[in-house]
Amino acid sequence: MSTAAQSDVLIVGAGLSGLAAAVALSGVGAQVALLERKPYVGGRAYSYPHPALAEVIDSQHVLLGCCTNLIDLCKLSGADRHIRWYDRITFLEPEQAGRATRRSDIGPSWLPAPGHSSLSFLGASMLSLADKSRIALGLLEFMRGYPQSDDEPFSAWLKRTKQTARAIRHFWEPVIVGALNDSFERCSTRYAGQVFHESFLKSAEGGRLGIPTQPMSEFYESVARLAEQQGTALHLRTSIDRLEQADGLWQAIASDGSLFRAPQLLLALPFEQTARLLQTLPEKNDAVTRVVSNMEQFSHAPITTIHLWFDREITPLDHAAFLDTRIQWVFNKTRIRRDEPEAEKGPGQYLELVISGSFAELQQTREQIVSSALEELGRFFPAAREAQVLKAGILKEARATFSVTPGLDRFRPSVDVAGNGLYLAGDWTRTGWPSTMEGAVRSGRLAADAIAKAKGNAAGFLTPDLPASGLMRISASR
Ligand SMILES: Cc1cc2nc3c(=O)[nH]c(=O)nc-3n(C[C@H](O)[C@H](O)[C@H](O)COP(=O)(O)OP(=O)(O)OC[C@H]3O[C@@H](n4cnc5c(N)ncnc54)[C@H](O)[C@@H]3O)c2cc1C
Incomplete structure (x- = not known):
């Protein structure tokens, strides 16, 4: 077994959660080792050269103006130069029975929030007046926020607020299935409400659509460079197989036998890979056992x-x-x-x-x-x-x-739940956000906060949410 230099913090996983934590901690002088099994950073937000197609392909990722932590990380690293912003979203209905494709553009006007998109919404041909009035009544519920409890399925909310079939097909479905990536039964009203509150009602800025113009791994390369410039040691092609504790230090053992040691260990991995690594620990405290058993609730x-x-x-x-x-x-x-x-x-x-x-x-x-x-x-x-x-x-x-299935929030762990210098990050931890790049960055920054705090520093790495604008300032202050 070869021994690598000891660092202050070991981070396993260079997806967005791990990258965000590495930038935050190395930025305040911690010695960070960032261990990633793939040959590139970015985790699920990746691109690769497809050999048969002879093209660099990725699954296009998008962000919204309300993703304040992700945007801040991009600004710090310069990646924001490669985001193209759009104020309007075009919805297309397919041609049908002799009628050509129909287009509706939804976007802000001079009207103050929450009514900034109402002119384009009223003019949208994809919805009838009856659909629009049901949608408007529904949106009123999310004006002042969204439910704290995540118990109600969004399917129940659609029924309760008597949404029409076309309002569901042409408004709720494209937004919610696109943003939360699962059926209405398997998404809670809390997160659906959050999407509409943050991106549709609170401010025009919150709803702007940002599209990275570079392949995703290239796009996030600058975040890795920033972490390295600040002193982070990035080890690509390093797959951690096993965790141990010895002499008061955490040890991460890679598949090639390399050994990494630090007093603080952050697992910035998806839930199933976190469970797999936690299970390799020779001794597990109650908190770790509970985190592993709660993973069964995730899908x-x-x-x-x-x-x-x-x-x-x-x-x-x-x-x-x-x-x-x-x-x-x-x-x-x-x-x-x-x-x-x-x-x-x-x-x-x-x-x-x-x-x-x-x-x-x-x-x-x-x-x-x-x-x-x-x-x-x-x-x-x-x-x-x-x-x-x-x-x-x-x-x-x-x-x-x-999937943000109804009732899942109680099983999402806080970043510092495990104790003993072991921390968790990843979009699935308790971020208050669904499975998104913003959720991942928040988790990394929350974990960095907890780690800095344990060392006696109060770092405060989180970027504040966007303020409410227009008339939404009144409802926000009530
Ligand atoms: C096709 C697709 C489209 C998406 N579209 C969007 C979108 O438009 N907008 C949006 O906000 N989000 C989108 N997402 C979700 C977003 O990509 C994720 O929420 C986010 O990237 C998760 O980051 P993470 O750091 O939590 O986890 P990950 O990105 O999964 O990072 C974990 C990292 O750990 C590494 N790792 C795993 N095991 C080990 C090990 N044993 N040793 C070392 N390293 C290890 C992995 O290789 C990976 O790099 C999409 C996801 C996919 C797949």
């Missing part, structure tokens, strides 16, 4: 992305939400990556289609998924029917997110 939800290269332009839009189809979203990667010279690939176009909560697609073959996606795409963009598909690929992420 994953998949995302499938379809990557299509056409011989011509299919759409001038950068992105759009699709209605009445399995596909939630289309990203025009040729336009999104337009700042990168290597992305200039002649007159053709590269589109990425996203299917959230893609449980059905997990069982389907690549050919089935691609052919049904092409058929659906033609209903939105007729040019897709005439175009030649030059190449196509899919990415199935079976463990893309954890």
Whole structure:
């Protein structure tokens, strides 16, 4: 067994939670060793060169203006230069019985919050007046916030507030399935309400859509560089197999036998991998045993992305939400990556289609998924029917997110629950956020706070939430 230098803090996992903790702690002078089993950072927000396609592909990740901690981390590292911001979201209905594709754009106007999007909402052809009035009544419930308890399924809320079938299909579903990545039965009203309160009502800024314009691993490379400049020792291709405690220090043992030691250990991993590593501990205290047993309450939800290269332009839009189809979203990667010279690939176009909560697609073959996606795409963009598909690929992420199932909050551990210098981070810990990059960054910063506090420093790494704007300031102050 080879011995590596001892550090102040060991962080296992260089996803966003681990990166955020490493930047925070090395920024205040702690010696941090960051251990990552993959050859790149970013965790689930990754990209890689696909050998058969000869392209760098990823599952497009997006953020919102209300993701204050993620945005702050991007600003600190300079990654924010590669985020393109959009104020409006385009919703497309497919062509139907002789009617062409219909477009509704939702975005802010001069009106103050919470009414900033109401003009575009009132003009949206995807909803009838009856749908809109039900939606408006429903949104009133989230004006002052969202429920503290996460016991109610969002399906029950939709029934209770008498939402119409089309309001569900054309408004609640695209937003909630897109944001929380599971069915209404398996999402709590608390997190659905949070999405609408933070991104639709509280301020126009909170609802802005940010799209990284670089492949995801490149995008987060600058965060890793910042951590390294501050002194973090990043060890890629280092898979931790086992944990031990000896002489008052934590020991993380990698698959190649390397040994890393520190008085404080942060596991910044998804829940199932946290459970696997905790189970290797020769002795477990009650808190650790409870955390491991609570993991049984967590479940994953998949995302499938379809990557299509056409011989011509299919759409001038950068992105759009699709209605009445399995596909939630289309990203025009040729336009999104337009700042990168290597992305200039002649007159053709590269589109990425996203299917959230893609449980059905997990069982389907690549050919089935691609052919049904092409058929659906033609209903939105007729040019897709005439175009030649030059190449196509899919990415199935079976463990893309954890589902915020009703009642799950009581099983989400706080970052310092384990005691003895052992800390947890990851989007699934008790962040008050669903499975998102913002949740992951918050968890890393919360863990960094707890670690700094244990050393007698009160660091306060969290960025405050966006303030309420317009008339929402009145309801926020009541
Ligand atoms: C397809 C897809 C689309 C998504 N879209 C969005 C989106 O649009 N917006 C959004 O906000 N979120 C999105 N998410 C969710 C987001 O990616 C995650 O919530 C977030 O990245 C989780 O970060 P994390 O640090 O908690 O965990 P992870 O990213 O899983 O990081 C954990 C890290 O630990 C490493 N690791 C695991 N085991 C070991 C070990 N034994 N030793 C060493 N290292 C180990 C892993 O390789 C990984 O790098 C999406 C996720 C997927 C998969």
